[in-house]
Amino acid sequence: MDAQAAPIVSVIIATYNWSSVLRLAIESVLRQTLRDFELLVVGDACTDDSAEVVASFGDPRIRWHNLPENCGNQYGPNNAGIEMARGRFIAYLGHDDLWLPNHLERHVATMEKTNADVTYSWLELIGPEPVVRRCVTGIDTGDEYEGKAILPPSAIMHRREVVQEVGPWKDYRTVVMGTDVEFIGRLFQSGRKFAAVRRLTVLKFPAAWRPGCYIEKPVREQVDALQRIRENPDFLRDELHLIVESLLRRHPDELTQIPVLPPDTKPGVIIEHALRVRGVRPEVQEPATAPESYPPLCKMLDLTKQEAAPYLWTGWSWPEPVYRWTDKKKAGIIFHTVDRDPLLVRMHIAPFLIPGKLEAQPVTVIFNGQEVAQMLLTNNELETHQFLIDSQHLQADNMLEFHLPKADMPMNYGYNMDTRELGMQVSWIEFAPQPPAVAAGE
Numbered sequence: 001m002d003a004q005a006a007p008i009v010s011v012i013i014a015t016y017n018w019s020s021v022l023r024l025a026i027e028s029v030l031r032q033t034l035r036d037f038e039l040l041v042v043g044d045a046c047t048d049d050s051a052e053v054v055a056s057f058g059d060p061r062i063r064w065h066n067l068p069e070n071c072g073n074q075y076g077p078n079n080a081g082i083e084m085a086r087g088r089f090i091a092y093l094g095h096d097d098l099w100l101p102n103h104l105e106r107h108v109a110t111m112e113k114t115n116a117d118v119t120y121s122w123l124e125l126i127g128p129e130p131v132v133r134r135c136v137t138g139i140d141t142g143d144e145y146e147g148k149a150i151l152p153p154s155a156i157m158h159r160r161e162v163v164q165e166v167g168p169w170k171d172y173r174t175v176v177m178g179t180d181v182e183f184i185g186r187l188f189q190s191g192r193k194f195a196a197v198r199r200l201t202v203l204k205f206p207a208a209w210r211p212g213c214y215i216e217k218p219v220r221e222q223v224d225a226l227q228r229i230r231e232n233p234d235f236l237r238d239e240l241h242l243i244v245e246s247l248l249r250r251h252p253d254e255l256t257q258i259p260v261l262p263p264d265t266k267p268g269v270i271i272e273h274a275l276r277v278r279g280v281r282p283e284v285q286e287p288a289t290a291p292e293s294y295p296p297l298c299k300m301l302d303l304t305k306q307e308a309a310p311y312l313w314t315g316w317s318w319p320e321p322v323y324r325w326t327d328k329k330k331a332g333i334i335f336h337t338v339d340r341d342p343l344l345v346r347m348h349i350a351p352f353l354i355p356g357k358l359e360a361q362p363v364t365v366i367f368n369g370q371e372v373a374q375m376l377l378t379n380n381e382l383e384t385h386q387f388l389i390d391s392q393h394l395q396a397d398n399m400l401e402f403h404l405p406k407a408d409m410p411m412n413y414g415y416n417m418d419t420r421e422l423g424m425q426v427s428w429i430e431f432a433p434q435p436p437a438v439a440a441g442e
Contacts, residue, residue, distance in 0.1 A: 007061070009037040009104055010087030010160070014077030015095040016044040016070075018214065019053040022095045024222045026057060028229075029093060034104040037061060037091075040084050042077035045070035074153070075169035075179045082163050090160050092153035096205050096213075098225055099154070100236070103201040107157040116195035117162050118187055120145065123155035123202040124243060126221070128210050134246035136200065145194035148356075153180050154202045158187065166190045200236065264306045269318040273327075273420070294336035294397040301333070301429045311335060313399060323350070323382065323425035329407045333400040333429065342434035343389040345400070351377035352422035354413045358406065361424055366401040367393050382427055388434060 011029055015022050022041070029039050041054050043066035054064040065084060067076055074094075082090060089111060093099060103121065110119045120138050127133030137150045166186050175182040188194065203225055207213050229235050276282070295310040302308060303316075303324040315331030316324060351361035365373035365387055373387035404423030411419055 006086045006088070007036050007038045008087055008108060009034070009089045009091050009157070010081070010085035011037055011039045011091045011093060011104075012078055012081030012085070013039065013041045013093050013095050014044065014074040014081070015041060015046065015050055016214075017046050017048045017050070018095060018217050019046075019048050019050040020217055020219045021222055022050055023053050023056075024219065024226050025093055025095050025097060026054070026062070028098040028100075028226065030057065030059065031101050031230075032099065032104045033102050034108060037104060038063065038085075038087060040065065040081040042081045042084075043067060044072070044074075044077050071171075073172040073179055075171055075183075078153075079168045082160070082168065085160055088160060089157050090163070091157045094152070094154045094204065096207060096222065097152075097154040098203045098222060098229070100201045100203070100229060102199075104157075106197050106199055106201055110195050110197050111157065111159075114195040115193070117192035118156060118158045118184075118194045119197055120151045120156045120194065121197035121199055121201040123152055123204050124200060124239065125204050125206055126225075127206075128221075132242075132246065134243045136243055138196070140196060145188065145196065147185065147188045150181070151184050152202075152204055153184075154204055156184065158192075162187060162190075162192055166192075200240070203239075265319055266306060266309070273318070290397070291334055294334050297335040297337040297339075297398075297431055299431060301431070303426050303428060315402075317420050317422075323427045325352075325420060325425055326402060326404060326407065326423040327420045329404050329421065329423065331402045331404070331423070334398065335400075335431075336397050337394065338396065340391045340394050342391045343394070344386060344432045344434045345389060346384055346386040346430040346432070348382055348384050348427040349377065350380055350382040350425045352407070352410070352424060353378070353380045354410075357413050358408070361404060361406050363424065364403040364405075366403060368395055368398055377424060382425065 013022070013025055013029075026039065026041070029037070039059075039062045041050075041062065041064050043050050043064070045067050051064050051066065054062055063084065065080060067080060071077070078092065089108065091104060091107065106121065107119045110116065122136050122138045125133075125135050125137060137152065138155050140146060140149055169179055169183050172179045177185070205221055210218075228238075232238065291313060298311075301311055303312075304319045304322060306319065308319070308324070311333050313332035313334045315326055315328035317327040318324070351363075353359060353361065359378065361377040363375040363377060364371060365375070367389050370393050372389055372393065375385055375387075377385075402424070407421045407423030409419050409421055
């Protein structure tokens with residue numbers, strides 16, 4: 001590249017007195033498959049040997065600039081780097097982060113293909129030892145960026161001119177969120193076009209997860225990662241395996257495990273369910289006729305026990321240790337009573353929710369064909385709810401129905417492989433005479 005020609009990309013590394021890790025970040029830039037870039041390393045009033053480390057590479061594409069006063073945050077070095085930049089695109093790299101070799105190439109290709117203003121790739125957050133937590137950010141729930149996923153600066157690229165239009169990075173003392181969150185949020189709110197690279201291209205070792213790292217200045221994690229990138233042709237595959245393992249260790253509920261059932265669970269219930277899902281057995285439909293007999297009303301119905309089975313008319317799964325799931329968009333309870341006293345019904349329940357996707361379960365309670373209650377369940381912890389049944393609704397044979405229009409299979413949300421149509425967990429249902437004070441309208 002001609003030293004005077006404007007490069008495609010201007011890379012900005014903001015740094016402060018951690019020259020040993022800075023050297024590794026610079027190396028990950030110099031190993032990029034896209035070679036047409038300039039690297040602007042901007043010190044936040046560094047007092048160590050960072051300038052000498054930058055000079056030691058002897059690469060004319062690298063420029064060093066040290067701010068005269070410390071800002072205490074990347075906003076100052078980033079703004080200084082933008083003022084120095086000559087490239088069409090701006091990319092940022094944290095001085096303790098690493099890029100995979102195709103980072104710039106993938107971002108530029110996405111920029112040119114989509115004509116986007118901002119591109120973003122997947123970034124792996126790597127926690128410290130001894131328990132190394134790994135997770136990935138930059139993955140959307142939909143086809144377009146919705147302004148919700150965290151996009152660390154090391155994972156983004158933007159056109160240089162957008163800064164002139166939306167303004168520079170702001171002083172961290174003037175914003176509530178982090179300066180990076182505020183800056184990227186401002187780009188999004190301005191209506192700039194975001195495009196996803198949809199590839200893992202960045203390894204981030206968050207300093208906030210490593211107390212004292214600016215005092216001790218460790219580099220072993222970055223050294224090890226960079227060596228694996230250089231020497232292991234299957235690095236990306238192996239790293240994705242580590243990410244999956246870390247995710248499943250933190251969320252064991254997403255592992256495919258043998259279900260834990262009460263010892264009195266009826267044999268065959270799980271296989272019967274699987275056969276119905278596969279179509280080998282006919283799907284259980286709501287009975288067309290009323291049950292032949294209704295069990296007598298009991299004060300406390302424990303749905304984790306097999307003794308509850310005669311009361312379960314339709315729409316229920318097998319019992320589990322502390323609850324039983326509804327398994328249809330409608331579940332029914334039947335009972336017989338000779339009394340006509342008003343009933344207070346108390347239930348210990350929790351909804352099926354998926355954060356960010358299914359935030360609430362509406363429940364309509366129908367008793368003998370009449371609506372008696374509406375509930376909106378938003379807390380996924382078991383809690384007690386109650387409603388009243390007036391004496392005018394009671395008959396000798398009674399049916400209590402729960403209509404759950406949002407009941408769905410966890411598999412449809414990518415949560416796990418459960419194919420039951422879950423609506424709510426029910427631990428127990430209590431039927432008690434309506435207290436006199438309630439009956440009197442007090």
